[in-house]
Amino acid sequence: MKWEGNRESENVEDARDSGGGIRLGGGSIGLGSVAIALVAGWVFGVNPLTLLGLMSEGGSAPQVQQAPAGRPPANDQMARFVSVVLADTEDVWRAQFQQAGRTYREPKLRLFRGSEPTACGTGQAAMGPFYCPGDEKVYIDLRFYEVLKTRLGAPGDFAQAYVIAHEVGHHVQKLMGITERVDRLRARASDAQANALSVRLELQADCFAGLWAHDAQAARQILEQGDVEEALNAASQIGDDSLQHRSQGTVVPESFTHGSSAQRVTWFKRGLQTGSVAQCNTFDARQP
Numbered sequence: 001m002k003w004e005g006n007r008e009s010e011n012v013e014d015a016r017d018s019g020g021g022i023r024l025g026g027g028s029i030g031l032g033s034v035a036i037a038l039v040a041g042w043v044f045g046v047n048p049l050t051l052l053g054l055m056s057e058g059g060s061a062p063q064v065q066q067a068p069a070g071r072p073p074a075n076d077q078m079a080r081f082v083s084v085v086l087a088d089t090e091d092v093w094r095a096q097f098q099q100a101g102r103t104y105r106e107p108k109l110r111l112f113r114g115s116e117p118t119a120c121g122t123g124q125a126a127m128g129p130f131y132c133p134g135d136e137k138v139y140i141d142l143r144f145y146e147v148l149k150t151r152l153g154a155p156g157d158f159a160q161a162y163v164i165a166h167e168v169g170h171h172v173q174k175l176m177g178i179t180e181r182v183d184r185l186r187a188r189a190s191d192a193q194a195n196a197l198s199v200r201l202e203l204q205a206d207c208f209a210g211l212w213a214h215d216a217q218a219a220r221q222i223l224e225q226g227d228v229e230e231a232l233n234a235a236s237q238i239g240d241d242s243l244q245h246r247s248q249g250t251v252v253p254e255s256f257t258h259g260s261s262a263q264r265v266t267w268f269k270r271g272l273q274t275g276s277v278a279q280c281n282t283f284d285a286r287q288p
Helices: 031-044 077-099 144-150 157-176 178-187 191-220 227-237 240-248 261-274
Strands: 012-014 108-111 115-118 121-124 130-132 137-140
Touching: 012 077, 077 108, 077 157, 077 191, 115 137, 130 157, 137 157, 144 157, 157 178, 157 191, 157 227, 178 191, 191 227, 191 261, 227 261
Parallel strands: 012 108, 108 137
Antiparallel strands: 115 121, 130 137
16 A cells, blocks of 8 residues: 555544543443453454443433543654554545535544543453544554454555544444434344344445545555455455354354445445445445
8 A cells, every 4th residue: 555655644642651541431340341342242243332331322422531642653653554544534535525515524543552431431452443423533552453464364554544444434424424323223123133233334334445445546546456455355354254253163143243254345345446425325225
């Protein structure tokens, strides 16, 4: 991926030296509960924040106190990389929103290490990168990229960029009102129906990540040989079926919350090939 020398975002917060924390709203979350949530999330494909009951979109966001965060060091190569990727998503989505007669509100990207209080609950490094709609921030412990490479079999800088673009896709869903509508539907749905809605939400974020790659390539020619294959491999490796098979040896489709490997690849490719928000409507598709 061609990224060196490109614009870096001003919206990156570096909280890696702040010490983190697990207090929230005056209370605290037991480490045992966190561990249970992480194990269940890994085996059954469930978002650990959902298991902890801390998603904030259905009501007012909890009051959290985050430690002050500065800019990443200029010599931190990985931090510079995610800053460039975030800046690139800003350029793409600003243009997309302008075409629709709207204004794009940029998210923050917060680097943390270990654990971090958020408006959606306590983020843990083991959860992987995530987006919190309550404070409109993407959170990532950069050590996840080593896990992506060595444990999940998805190396490459474009695979790493895909992860950021997917989480920014969730921010776009928040701005479009999609997240709120899905949350209302999930609140009235059975567990199986709620999982199915989550799958469509995640697959749309994959399609939005592909749309970013389409527009970024058209504007700035960022792709190098093998980049698309890296992203498709990453999408495949983090499909619910792949994760469940790797962790427990069996697959439970009704527990999927992010989509199968094939689904994630299909929707990323659709965004990449079309560059169209309308083509990313996973909710009207008969089969996601």
